[in-house]
Structures are given as C-alpha cells and as structure tokens.
Amino acid sequence: MASCTAFHLLLLPFLLLTIQSPTNANLEGDALYALRRAVKDPGHVLQSWDPTLTDPCTWFHVTCDGDNRVTRLDLGNAKLSGSLVPELGKLVHLQYLELYMNELMGPIPKELGNLKSLVSLDLYLNNLTGTIPASLSKLSNLKFLRLNGNRLTGRIPRELTKLESLKILDVSNNDLCGTIPTSGSFSKLTEESFLNNSRLEGPELMGFVRYNAAGRFTHFQPSVNGNITWRIHLVNSLMIDVHEMVKEHRWNMIALGQRHHTSKHDTKVKCKMIYPVNDPLDNSTLCELILNLRNFNPFLFKDDAS
Numbered sequence: 001m002a003s004c005t006a007f008h009l010l011l012l013p014f015l016l017l018t019i020q021s022p023t024n025a026n027l028e029g030d031a032l033y034a035l036r037r038a039v040k041d042p043g044h045v046l047q048s049w050d051p052t053l054t055d056p057c058t059w060f061h062v063t064c065d066g067d068n069r070v071t072r073l074d075l076g077n078a079k080l081s082g083s084l085v086p087e088l089g090k091l092v093h094l095q096y097l098e099l100y101m102n103e104l105m106g107p108i109p110k111e112l113g114n115l116k117s118l119v120s121l122d123l124y125l126n127n128l129t130g131t132i133p134a135s136l137s138k139l140s141n142l143k144f145l146r147l148n149g150n151r152l153t154g155r156i157p158r159e160l161t162k163l164e165s166l167k168i169l170d171v172s173n174n175d176l177c178g179t180i181p182t183s184g185s186f187s188k189l190t191e192e193s194f195l196n197n198s199r200l201e202g203p204e205l206m207g208f209v210r211y212n213a214a215g216r217f218t219h220f221q222p223s224v225n226g227n228i229t230w231r232i233h234l235v236n237s238l239m240i241d242v243h244e245m246v247k248e249h250r251w252n253m254i255a256l257g258q259r260h261h262t263s264k265h266d267t268k269v270k271c272k273m274i275y276p277v278n279d280p281l282d283n284s285t286l287c288e289l290i291l292n293l294r295n296f297n298p299f300l301f302k303d304d305a306s
Helices: 002-024 027-038 086-090 110-114 134-138 158-162 184-188 242-247
Strands: 062-064 070-074 081-083 096-098 103-106 120-122 144-146 153-155 168-170 175-179 199-201 204-211 217-222 266-272
Touching: 027 070, 027 086, 086 110, 110 134, 134 158, 158 184
Parallel strands: 070 096, 081 103, 096 120, 120 144, 144 168, 153 175, 175 199
Antiparallel strands: 062 070, 204 217, 204 266
C-alpha cells in the first residue's frame, strides 16, 4: 500500500505539468490571450482565441510564418475597448501590429520596443494616453509608425530619429509638446506628420535675414535640409533700424546672431515654426518671424556660433 501511495505522489506533479502545458508551453499564445483578457470584444472577433489550444496560428486575425511563429496581428476597426498589455512585447517575431480604429485607452507599453522584427505599428484613431515610449527607437526594422488621432502627451522622443528604416510617421491630432526633431530619419518627413498638436513647436530654422543699405530688414532666406516647405511672414514691425541696434549694443534683445556685417548685409538668426497656423495658404506656413518694438520676437534665438 505504501508503495502505491508513493507512486501516486510521484505521478501527481507530472499530471499537473501535463495539464498546464497548453498555455505555458506557448509564450506567444499567452501573450495574445493576455490582450484578450484586457479588452472588451462586443463584436466577438476574438471568439476563436482559445487558451487551451497550444497553437495561436489557428486563431482568427493571427498570421504565422512557416515555423508557426506569430508575424501579424490584424485587429483594426474591430470595436475593441480596453488597454494594451506589456505581454505583447513577447511576440518577438511580430512584423505587423494593426490595432487602429478601436477604443483602446491607457498608455503605449514600453515593452513594444522589444518587437525587433516589427515593420508596421498602427495604433491610430484610439484613445491612447501618456507619452510615446522612447523604447520604440529599438525597432530597427520599423517603416510605418502611425499614432495619430489619440490623446498622447509629452515630447516626441529624440531617440526615434535613429529609426533608419522609418518611411512614414504620423503623430498628428494628439496633444504633444516641445519641438519637432529634424535629424536622422525625421529630416525626410513633412509637416503633415505633426499637424494639430497645439502645444507642439517646430524645429529651429537656420537662415539669413536680409536688410537693405538703410539698415532695415527686407526678407528672410531660410537654409534647411529635407522636404519641409518653409514660408516666412514679414510684417510691418520687421522694419527695424539695425544700425541703431548695433550702436546701442542691443543685439541680445532681439536675439540676432552676433556676427559682423558683411558686404551682403546678412545676419544669421534662428526661428521656430509656430502651430497652429491661422491663415489659409497654398503652401503650408510653418514659421513666422515676428518682430515688434515692445517684444522682439520670443521665437528668435541667439546664435553664439555665428
């Protein structure tokens, strides 16, 4: 009798392990089912997601490669509500994460930065909040990053400029702040990528203010790289006597570059784009250079390297 009892006790852990193996043996299935538990699915699009099945490749809206590794998740416009889960970061072979046009809330998990194979991340038209994770800069294969139409806040991580494969970025219609990065892959982007972020300011623009022999500014000549189209507003208050400003050593007041005048009368300045643009134009206005006698343009910056 004692030997039979011992045999049963030894067999019990093996049976428990066998019962638990359908979920524990498949990390990808576990990760996907974590998302299933975190969302409401009124349309029953996730009805086939059965955690007792060891192969999530049989689930609807899940695509796998020849080695039964999850490479694509297509849940766009699926009427899902709830939140994203950090477990999604375990889908290391995922190439397309399509969760656009749902009612997802909460932050973007920083663990999505572990999806090293990801080519497309589409989370647009949800109710996502919080900041854009800097960890997304680790997605070296990422070509499409669309986060527009959410309620994201904070600054655009400068680390994202290191995404050399990035072709399309859309963070429009959020509540982002700070300045727009312009280096790396961002140098090829257009202003449409950043529109309708009322607290977002454009990149610093380097160029030249031209003034005539009378010492009055006439126009601004920008010098930029990339595909962004720049147009500068010149207002009546731009007519300032430069000679008098130099004589009175008031350069810092208007934050113009401290550079000796050349025969061409060029003076280097910086300015920022201003959002939103109030007046309709054929070409997008991204930068206003505004000077007046009481406040010499807070959008100009002193250039010590001039």
